[in-house]
Amino acid sequence: MFYFVKKIYLKHLQHTTIRTMICSTRSLSYGRNLPEISFLRSKESEKRWQHLKYQRANFHNTQKLQLSIYGVEGICFAMKLCSIFSGHHTRRWWLSLNPIQQQEIKAWYWKRRNVFYGSLSIFFLVLLMYYLTHLERDPIEKRRRFIIFNKSQQADFEDRYLTLVFKNEIIPPHDPVYRKIERVLWKLTNSNKKIFEDRAWSITVVDLPFPTAMVTPRGQIIVCSGIFKVVQNEDQLTFILAHEMSHVLLLHMIERYSYKVLMTAVFVIPLFLMWACHSSWKAILLYLETNFLYNVFLSLPYMRRKEMEADIVGLQLSARSCINLKEVLTFWKNMKKYLDLTGQSKYEMPTFLMTHPNIKSRMEELVRQMPKAVDLQNQVGCPNSSIIRAAEKFALN
Numbered sequence: 001m002f003y004f005v006k007k008i009y010l011k012h013l014q015h016t017t018i019r020t021m022i023c024s025t026r027s028l029s030y031g032r033n034l035p036e037i038s039f040l041r042s043k044e045s046e047k048r049w050q051h052l053k054y055q056r057a058n059f060h061n062t063q064k065l066q067l068s069i070y071g072v073e074g075i076c077f078a079m080k081l082c083s084i085f086s087g088h089h090t091r092r093w094w095l096s097l098n099p100i101q102q103q104e105i106k107a108w109y110w111k112r113r114n115v116f117y118g119s120l121s122i123f124f125l126v127l128l129m130y131y132l133t134h135l136e137r138d139p140i141e142k143r144r145r146f147i148i149f150n151k152s153q154q155a156d157f158e159d160r161y162l163t164l165v166f167k168n169e170i171i172p173p174h175d176p177v178y179r180k181i182e183r184v185l186w187k188l189t190n191s192n193k194k195i196f197e198d199r200a201w202s203i204t205v206v207d208l209p210f211p212t213a214m215v216t217p218r219g220q221i222i223v224c225s226g227i228f229k230v231v232q233n234e235d236q237l238t239f240i241l242a243h244e245m246s247h248v249l250l251l252h253m254i255e256r257y258s259y260k261v262l263m264t265a266v267f268v269i270p271l272f273l274m275w276a277c278h279s280s281w282k283a284i285l286l287y288l289e290t291n292f293l294y295n296v297f298l299s300l301p302y303m304r305r306k307e308m309e310a311d312i313v314g315l316q317l318s319a320r321s322c323i324n325l326k327e328v329l330t331f332w333k334n335m336k337k338y339l340d341l342t343g344q345s346k347y348e349m350p351t352f353l354m355t356h357p358n359i360k361s362r363m364e365e366l367v368r369q370m371p372k373a374v375d376l377q378n379q380v381g382c383p384n385s386s387i388i389r390a391a392e393k394f395a396l397n
Contacts, residue, residue, distance in 0.1 A: 072149075072257070076264040083268050087275025087283075094276075120269070127265060134258075138250045140195060140313055145251050148258045171205040171225065178203060181223060184237050188245075191321040191380070195249065211338060215244040217253055230334045235318075235327035242321075243314035250313060252306045259302075263294075296352055303355045311362055312369050319373035322382035332363050 094102070109116070135144040171177065181203050189196050201219040209226040216222070221241065231237050247253060270290075275283045315328060336359050339345040351358055357365075 072261060076261060079264055079268055080271060083271040084275050084283075087272040088280065090272075090276045091278075123269075124266075127262070131262065136251070140246075140249050141309070145255045146258050146262065147251060147254055148261060149254050166204070166206045166208075166222065169206040169208055171207050175205065177205055177223075177225070177228070180234070181205070181221070181237070181241075184234050184241060185221070188238055188242060188317065188321050192317050195317070196245075201245075211335065213240050213244050215241075215248050217248050219248070221245075230338050231331065232334065233327060235323035236331040236334075238321055238323050239314055239318045239328045239331060242317040243310050246310040246313040246317065247306070250306070250309060252310065256303075256306075300353065300355060304357050307356050308362065308365055311366060315366060315369055315373050316376055319376040319382075320380050322377060322380070325370060325373055325377075328366060329363055332359050332366075335359060 097105070131146055134146055134148050136147040137144055185201060185203065189199075189201065199219055201215075201221055204220060204222045206222060206224055208224040209229075210224045211226045211230045213221070213223045213227055221244070227237075227240065231240065271287070274286050274290075278286060315325075318328065319325065336345075339348075339359075348354075348358070351361075
């Protein structure tokens with residue numbers, strides 16, 4: 001539905017613009033007294049016509065946000081602060097008025113209530129149109145995602161942040177672990193050439209005990225040395241890299257920041273009303289409750305869905321590399337054992353408070369995706385492709 005609304009809106013805008021240009025062209029080219037126009041007036045008409053041609057040549061849609069990520073973060077924070085302080089001072093000003101003045105202001109507002117309601121409707125309508133005109137399809141799932149940033153903006157932020165955090169733990173490039181990761185990466189990218197296209201990937205290994213890896217939108221793959229405590233072979237490492245690279249291909253990082261900006265704009269007015277209608281302590285409690293509900297019902301489920309989506313796409317990318325699909329499930333079993341041995345599983349939060357799905361849910365979803373993964377292996381002609389029943393039996397044991 002949103003797609004057709006956007007399409008109709010843009011078609012109407014283009015149609016109106018073209019009609020205006022045609023009418024202007026006719027008025028300039030077919031004036032009734034054109035032969036009798038003086039020399040200066042002809043020059044003026046020629047300039048207007050030239051300017052009109054430039055306008056037609058430069059017609060384009062709205063560009064994406066050009067601010068840096070740091071600037072956007074600052075703007076979002078400033079918008080929240082302005083809402084809080086303006087609401088707080090509005091309440092103090094209201095309480096300083098006597099009852100007669102308050103009644104007069106209420107009467108003034110009641111007479112102009114339609115203006116306020118109309119302004120709010122226009123504000124949210126503008127946000128809706130902005131949302132509809134900034135939907136972009138990812139190259140794999142072809143889903144429409146809300147994107148307002150250029151990919152280079154997000155990449156710059158992630159690269160600077162990660163370089164600042166890991167600059168003292170980076171392992172030198174001559175370490176043998178780089179050769180192992182390069183071999184896996186070469187196999188993964190060559191078996192998925194149409195998806196990765198001409199993307200450039202770089203590898204950085206950091207000496208940290210955490211069993212994790214990450215990839216920035218620019219293509220910088222960062223692997224913590226602790227991952228090799230869990231990974232037993234290259235097939236398992238292939239799935240890990242494919243999972244992280246899927247986040248980049250599916251635009252998850254840029255989409256997350258885009259929604260953050262949109263939600264900040266949506267909650268500006270409710271945040272103002274919280275502080276304008278309640279005392280400071282009640283407003284703080286109400287803000288914390290609202291933030292908690294937002295995280296539980298919107299933000300955290302969104303993050304878990306994106307992790308599951310990256311698992312599914314990562315499995316598909318790995319399957320085209322002709323790995324043993326059983327090793328994907330083995331990796332998650334090893335991860336579960338690692339968490340139990342280190343005692344981290346004792347402090348595991350309930351699922352609805354987690355940013356990632358639990359291991360059991362991830363394994364169950366991967367088992368459901370195994371038939372499609374086997375079909376992909378058969379399509380590319382992988383030798384000795386995994387058997388679905390054996391993988392399911394192994395996962396459930």
